[in-house]
Amino acid sequence: MSNPNDEYDRFLSGLGGDCVLCGSKKAFAWLDKDEIDAGYESRHETTHFIWLGEDTGDRPQGFVCDACIDRLVLDERIEAYYSDLNGPLADISNKAALKAHELGAQRMRALLALPFDASGLVSPEAFAALPPALRCYGGNEPAPIWNIILDFVGYTASRDDPEGSGRQHALARAAIGMLRGVEFTEAAKTWVSERSKQLRSRNGTQTPPGDEPEPEW
Numbered sequence: 001m002s003n004p005n006d007e008y009d010r011f012l013s014g015l016g017g018d019c020v021l022c023g024s025k026k027a028f029a030w031l032d033k034d035e036i037d038a039g040y041e042s043r044h045e046t047t048h049f050i051w052l053g054e055d056t057g058d059r060p061q062g063f064v065c066d067a068c069i070d071r072l073v074l075d076e077r078i079e080a081y082y083s084d085l086n087g088p089l090a091d092i093s094n095k096a097a098l099k100a101h102e103l104g105a106q107r108m109r110a111l112l113a114l115p116f117d118a119s120g121l122v123s124p125e126a127f128a129a130l131p132p133a134l135r136c137y138g139g140n141e142p143a144p145i146w147n148i149i150l151d152f153v154g155y156t157a158s159r160d161d162p163e164g165s166g167r168q169h170a171l172a173r174a175a176i177g178m179l180r181g182v183e184f185t186e187a188a189k190t191w192v193s194e195r196s197k198q199l200r201s202r203n204g205t206q207t208p209p210g211d212e213p214e215p216e217w
C-alpha cells in the first residue's frame with residue numbers, strides 16, 4: 001500500500017491520482033476523515049468541504065474525484081465552507097459551521113501537543129506522524145514550535161471563518177491553561193449562535209434580544 005504522506009505530496013503538487021471512492025483516474029481533491037480539500041485542477045478548485053455526520057471510522061483517505069464530491073454534496077454528507085481563493089463561503093449552514101469550528105480547534109490541539117526539545121524545536125519525525133493536512137506547517141528540518149503555531153493561526157481568520165475561529169478558540173484556551181480535556185462541541189455551538197445573530201444583524205433581520213431563534217443543527 002502506498003504511503004499516504006507521499007500521496008498527499010502528489011495532491012499538493014497537483015499531480016492527482018485514482019479516486020478512493022470510484023477508481024476514476026482523474027481525481028484532484030484530497031479526502032480524509034476531517035474534510036475534502038479540492039486542488040486547483042479540480043472543478044471545485046481550492047474549496048474545502050466539511051463532513052456533516054459523525055465519523056464512524058469508515059472514511060477512507062486519498063484522492064477523490066469531482067463526480068464523487070458532487071454526489072456527497074447532493075447526499076448532504078459534506079458541505080462547502082471555505083475557499084483558499086475566496087475565503088469563507090457565505091450561507092454556510094449552522095451544522096457545517098459547527099463541524100468546521102470543531103475541526104479547527106482539534107487541529108490546533110494536535111499542533112499544541114507536538115513534542116519539542118529544550119530549544120523549542122519540533123523534529124521532522126514528529127511532523128510525519130500528524131495528519132497529512134497539518135504536515136505542511138512543518139518541514140524537513142527541526143522547526144521552532146512558536147513559528148508553527150503562528151503559521152497555523154493564520155492572519156486571515158475572521159468572524160466568518162469557522163475553522164479559523166476554531167483554531168483561535170483552542171489557542172485561547174491553551175494560553176490560560178484550560179485546553180486539556182475540553183470537548184469543543186458545546187463551545188462551538190455558542191460560537192455558531194453568535195455568528196447567526198451577527199449574520200441576521202448584518203442582513204437587517206435582527207430580532208429583539210431573547211427572541212433569537214435557536215440554531216438548527
Ligand SMILES: [Zn+2]
Nearest residue numbers: 019022065068
Ligand atoms: Zn470518484
